Amino acid sequence: MWKKLSKLLEQIYPFIGLLILLVGFWQILVVITNIQTYLLPSPLKVVRALGDMQWRWFYQAEATSIEIFGGFLLAASVGILLGITITWSNILRRAILPLLVFLNSLPKIALAPLFIIWLGYGIIPNIVIAFTSAFFPVVINTATGVKEIDPNLVDFAKSLQVPKWKRFLKIRIPNALPQIFAGLKTSSTLAVIGAIVGEFVASSRGLAAVIMQAQGILATEAIFAALVWISVLGLGLYGLVALTEKVFMPWAQVIEE
Amino acid sequence: MEEQNSRRDKLIILRNIQKSYSSREGPILAIEDVSFEVEEGDFVVIVGPSGCGKSTLLKIIAGLLDYDKGSIKLRGKEISGPVRDIGMIFQEPALLRWKTVINNVLSPIELMGMNKEEYRQKAEELLQLTNLAGFKNKYPSELSGGMQQRVSICRSLVYDPSLILMDEPFGALDAMTREKMNIELLDIWRESRKTILFVTHSIPEAAFLADRVVALSDRPARINEEIAVDLDRPRKLTTKTENEYDEYTERLYQLMRGEFETEVAS
Numbered sequence: 043m044w045k046k047l048s049k050l051l052e053q054i055y056p057f058i059g060l061l062i063l064l065v066g067f068w069q070i071l072v073v074i075t076n077i078q079t080y081l082l083p084s085p086l087k088v089v090r091a092l093g094d095m096q097w098r099w100f101y102q103a104e105a106t107s108i109e110i111f112g113g114f115l116l117a118a119s120v121g122i123l124l125g126i127t128i129t130w131s132n133i134l135r136r137a138i139l140p141l142l143v144f145l146n147s148l149p150k151i152a153l154a155p156l157f158i159i160w161l162g163y164g165i166i167p168n169i170v171i172a173f174t175s176a177f178f179p180v181v182i183n184t185a186t187g188v189k190e191i192d193p194n195l196v197d198f199a200k201s202l203q204v205p206k207w208k209r210f211l212k213i214r215i216p217n218a219l220p221q222i223f224a225g226l227k228t229s230s231t232l233a234v235i236g237a238i239v240g241e242f243v244a245s246s247r248g249l250a251a252v253i254m255q256a257q258g259i260l261a262t263e264a265i266f267a268a269l270v271w272i273s274v275l276g277l278g279l280y281g282l283v284a285l286t287e288k289v290f291m292p293w294a295q296v297i298e299e
Numbered sequence: 300m301e302e303q304n305s306r307r308d309k310l311i312i313l314r315n316i317q318k319s320y321s322s323r324e325g326p327i328l329a330i331e332d333v334s335f336e337v338e339e340g341d342f343v344v345i346v347g348p349s350g351c352g353k354s355t356l357l358k359i360i361a362g363l364l365d366y367d368k369g370s371i372k373l374r375g376k377e378i379s380g381p382v383r384d385i386g387m388i389f390q391e392p393a394l395l396r397w398k399t400v401i402n403n404v405l406s407p408i409e410l411m412g413m414n415k416e417e418y419r420q421k422a423e424e425l426l427q428l429t430n431l432a433g434f435k436n437k438y439p440s441e442l443s444g445g446m447q448q449r450v451s452i453c454r455s456l457v458y459d460p461s462l463i464l465m466d467e468p469f470g471a472l473d474a475m476t477r478e479k480m481n482i483e484l485l486d487i488w489r490e491s492r493k494t495i496l497f498v499t500h501s502i503p504e505a506a507f508l509a510d511r512v513v514a515l516s517d518r519p520a521r522i523n524e525e526i527a528v529d530l531d532r533p534r535k536l537t538t539k540t541e542n543e544y545d546e547y548t549e550r551l552y553q554l555m556r557g558e559f560e561t562e563v564a565s
Contacts, residue, residue, distance in 0.1 A: 194393035197363050201381045202458075204410045212410055216397045293397050293438040 083263035091267040097252055102269050105248040108165055109237035110275055113172020119227050121177040122222060125184025129208065146178040150236055154243040168240030175236030176229040183225025187218025220294065223287040230283050234276040307338045310462055312492050316369035318355060329355050331519035337496055342488055344497045346505040346551065347515030353498040356520065359463050361387045386455035388465045392447035399436040401426065404453045411458065418457055425453040428487060445476040456491055465497045478536065481507055485534055502555065506547040507534060511556040513555050524554055
């Protein structure tokens, strides 16, 4: 236990050190130059803003997290299903893949007004924007992972007369797990971007909405505080994906150790 | 069945197998005309220069590739496509890296939709036989190449196919491990009473393992000759120091000499 803890500490102390150094430098810079708070608030002021409940952080973060997590979960499930579908059948791939590439080439921010017209104002359109931003890497990574396999593994299963659906379920999909999780990790950060973009385009609630309000009254420290919240949510989702990966792929950890 | 007779039954019979691949320059003949038989309990080695179509031939027998002409009969019955009575071992261990050793050995049972628990004891016995008992809960990535290939052998034995096809299974191993694996394989073969059809391009390996060596020509594959290897069993490392063993390898080298020359020329 202690050994693990000290090992963890060994891993993170250089980063913690650098962080303290940077924040300290920032604080000193603000104090020495006596810069206006609306241009650059000191770290202390940011921390105070984080504790200032006038911004209703939990209420706002709740909305943003629902958008991020909702969008991500949709992207993960639809993405994995589509990725498997386009490797299952050549015809489906030729039909679906060009459409996906076309959709992915569109800047998601340009789609946001459409979703707002269709779905109204609020959390739902932002979930959809987060989803559209995030699902493409999951599709491509899943498809690559399922497709690229040691041909001997396929021959092994074929020699046992294992039907195609079972080869997918028992061999190709587990074999694709590392790529699927790589896609999910990329997509988790894209989901955050999508949700924030959605809130910027139109919303009265959420961390990006706070940023807009704070900008209006030049409460720059609240902008910084909102950024801290956003990065916490982003890291939280990423960490959750990494944790799930460890649960699903205990065999991959072995290699690291 | 009348397997009790002293005359052993033919397990598999190949007749005039021909196979060509299509390529941009037109069809390429990979196998011209191959016929041979394997008797129940035999250890037959197919030897030939690399790229001569040995692996293609093995895949055809496994039902993983179509062929153009000829026929294959397993226990007198024409086969087309994979049969569960034939197991296959590849050059690479081809294990499921997300499964532990024991679950890899049991994977054919699971994939065939049978009850894993009924075979667990057998799987453990096979791991015992191959000195892997202590590794049953490890993942393949934690094992050496030789150990992985042993898992792959256990995996092919667990569901008890009559015929096991081996496609240069020890080709990727270092020379020492390879010799060890050869001896181990003979032990396993003797204990399990399987029929083995083994492909290699190593003449010493072929002579050491085989009851009978089928020598193939360079592509397109034809049968150059079949040689019965009448060395005493069980064979040990010392077998390789016997004069008779040298005679067999020399005969095989003589036989393949033409093939070596063409390879150098090309």
